[in-house]
Amino acid sequence: MMKNIALFGLLCLLMISCKPHTFEGKRSENKDTVKIQGVTYVSNHQSLEIPEAIKDRAEEILFHEGFTISYNGDYGIPNWVAWELTDERANGKVKKSSRFYADSLIQKGKRVDWFEYRDSPYERGHMCPAADCKYSYNAMIQSNLMSNICPQTHELNNGGWRILEEKCRNWVQRYKRMYIVCGPIIDKGVKYETIGKSEIVVPDQYFKVILRFSEKNEVETLGFIFNNDHSSQRISDHIVTVDSIEKRTGFNFYPRLTSEQEQSEAIVNVSAWHRL
Secondary structure, eight states, X not given: OHHHXXXXXXXXXXXXXXXXXXXXXXXXXXXXXXXXXXXXXXXOTTSTTOOOOOOSSOOEEEXXXXXXXEEETTTTEEEXXXXXXXXXXXXXXXXOOOOOBEETTOOSSOOOOXXXXXXXXXXXXXXXXXXXXXXXXXXXXXXXXXXXXXXXOHHHHTTHHHHHHHHHHHHHHHHSEEEEEEEEEOOTTOOOOEETTTTEEOOSEEEEEEEEEOTTSOEEEEEEEEESXXXXXXXXXXXXXXXXXXXXXXXXXXXXXXXXXXXXXXOOOGGGSTTO
C-alpha cells in the first residue's frame, strides 16, 4: 500500500514538472495596445528601434512591456527583438526569474514551450536580456517568454553575447538612452539544425545593432555579428557596420532616421563609444 502511494506521488511530480508554463496574455481589439495580466500597455511600434516590416518570411509582431518581437512561427524563434534601453531601466531592482513561459500572444505558427530545450546541447539565449527588464515585474516575467529566446551555445550565451549585454548597460549609464535590435541570422537556402518537438531552428550566427545620439544630437551606431559555436569571442573582433547586417539579413533597421542620419549606418566610429 505504501509503495503504491509513493509511486502515485512520484507520478504526480513528473506530471507537474512537464506541465507547460504558459504566460497568459490577451491581444486587445485595438492593434496599438496589448493587454497582459489585466494591464493594458500602449505598443511602441512607432518607436525608433522598430525595424521596417518584413516581407520575405513569416512575421507576427508581439508587443510586450519592455520590448517588441517580430516572431517567426515557421522557425519557432524571433526574426528580431527590439527595445529602448535607458539608464533608469538598467538600474532596476526586480529579481531575475528562472521560470520560462510559452507566449500566449502567438497566433501564427509554432508556439514553443520551455521544456523543448531540455535535452538539447543549447541554452535558452535571451534576445532582450532579463537584466534590461529589472525595472518592472511584468517586464521581467515577459523577458522569459520563449518568443524572446533562441538556441545558443554555452560559450556564446555566457561569453561574447553576455559581455555585450553588460557593455550596453554600462554604456547607457553614460549615454542615457539607446535603441537596440538583435536576433538570429537565417540565410535563405541553408538547412539548419533543429531541436524540440517544434523543430526550433538553431542559427549559426546572431546579430545586434545599437543606436544612440551624441551630445551634439548626432547619430552613432554599432553592429555586431557573433558565431553560435564553442569559440571564445571578444566583442571588439565582431564589430561590423549596421549597413552590412541589413544586407545580410534583408532587414531595414531604424527606418525613421533621416537620409542624413542613415549615413552613420555605413561607418563604425569606435572612438565614439566609451571603452569599447
